[in-house]
Amino acid sequence: MPLPKLYIFPISHYCEKARWALDYLQVDYELHAVAPGMHADLTARLGAAGTSLPVLVTDESVIQGSHEIIEWAEGVSSGERTLQPADLSAAVEMESRLNEVLGVHVRRMYYSEALVDRPETVLPIFADGLPAEEAQFVRDAWEIIVGAMVEKMDLGPEQGQESRHIVLEHLDWLDTLLSDGRHYLVGDAFSRVDLGAAALLAPLAMAPEHPTYGGLQLPPKLAQDIDDWQKRPVTRYVAEMYRLHRTV
Numbered sequence: 306m307p308l309p310k311l312y313i314f315p316i317s318h319y320c321e322k323a324r325w326a327l328d329y330l331q332v333d334y335e336l337h338a339v340a341p342g343m344h345a346d347l348t349a350r351l352g353a354a355g356t357s358l359p360v361l362v363t364d365e366s367v368i369q370g371s372h373e374i375i376e377w378a379e380g381v382s383s384g385e386r387t388l389q390p391a392d393l394s395a396a397v398e399m400e401s402r403l404n405e406v407l408g409v410h411v412r413r414m415y416y417s418e419a420l421v422d423r424p425e426t427v428l429p430i431f432a433d434g435l436p437a438e439e440a441q442f443v444r445d446a447w448e449i450i451v452g453a454m455v456e457k458m459d460l461g462p463e464q465g466q467e468s469r470h471i472v473l474e475h476l477d478w479l480d481t482l483l484s485d486g487r488h489y490l491v492g493d494a495f496s497r498v499d500l501g502a503a504a505l506l507a508p509l510a511m512a513p514e515h516p517t518y519g520g521l522q523l524p525p526k527l528a529q530d531i532d533d534w535q536k537r538p539v540t541r542y543v544a545e546m547y548r549l550h551r552t553v
């Protein structure tokens with residue numbers, strides 16, 4: 306039986322979330338990096354409802370979205386490990402805040418500086434892992450790709466400040482939750498809530514276990530913020546989740 310194919314953007318924290326879950330649950334798959342700009346054709350060809358990645362293609366279905374991929378992986382994994390949270394209703398509420406709000410604003414904060422002021426720092430990770438001709442496509446179409454992303458994600462200095470403010474509110478929220486000494490966000494064991502929070506906040510820790518951030522150069526204002534946030538409980542928590550649980 307052919308392996309499921311996981312389509313990702315190497316830079317994407319949502320893609321990292323799906324990839325980490327498959328690795329953690331020991332579900333085999335083939336990894337495919339996709340060139341931004343080529344992804345809409347790919348998702349249309351696969352019959353996915355939207356254009357976003359991650360997408361997992363199995364012998365039976367096309368699964369779009371990090372959460373949906375995690376649920377699928379949980380269903381097919383051998384059962385030796387699970388990412389199921391102890392308290393489902395607490396988990397669902399937290400996950401929706403992490404996925405729908407925090408993840409979006411971490412991305413907008415980063416790109417509002419990186420793509421607007423320092424697009425040359427983003428190009429290498431966008432071309433990472435691509436076949437040579439697709440990497441060349443990304444280089445040739447770089448200005449168009451940047452323009453499309455600025456428009457689609459509504460990027461700019463004010464937007465970056467707005468997203469930074471929302472990110473800070475969420476860091477405070479997570480610091481408060483962690484202040485009772487808990488090791489995991491829900492219950493006593495690592496769950497998909499922790500995996501999601503750590504993947505979406507991975508730039509805070511730039512953990513050596515992260516599969517694609519090794520060569521990522523953060524733009525200066527964000528790098529300064531992250532430096533200032535190193536002593537936060539949430540930063541230590543993200544680093545710890547990677548250290549303890551991001552092994553294949």
Ligand SMILES: N[C@@H](CCC(=O)N[C@@H](CS)C(=O)NCC(=O)O)C(=O)O
Pocket residue numbers: 314317318319320356357358359369370371372404412
């Ligand atoms: N809620 C989705 C979000 C995925 C998402 O926003 N992916 C972005 C990359 S970070 C994407 O593919 N953007 C391109 C597009 O939507 O066309 C998930 O959890 O998978």
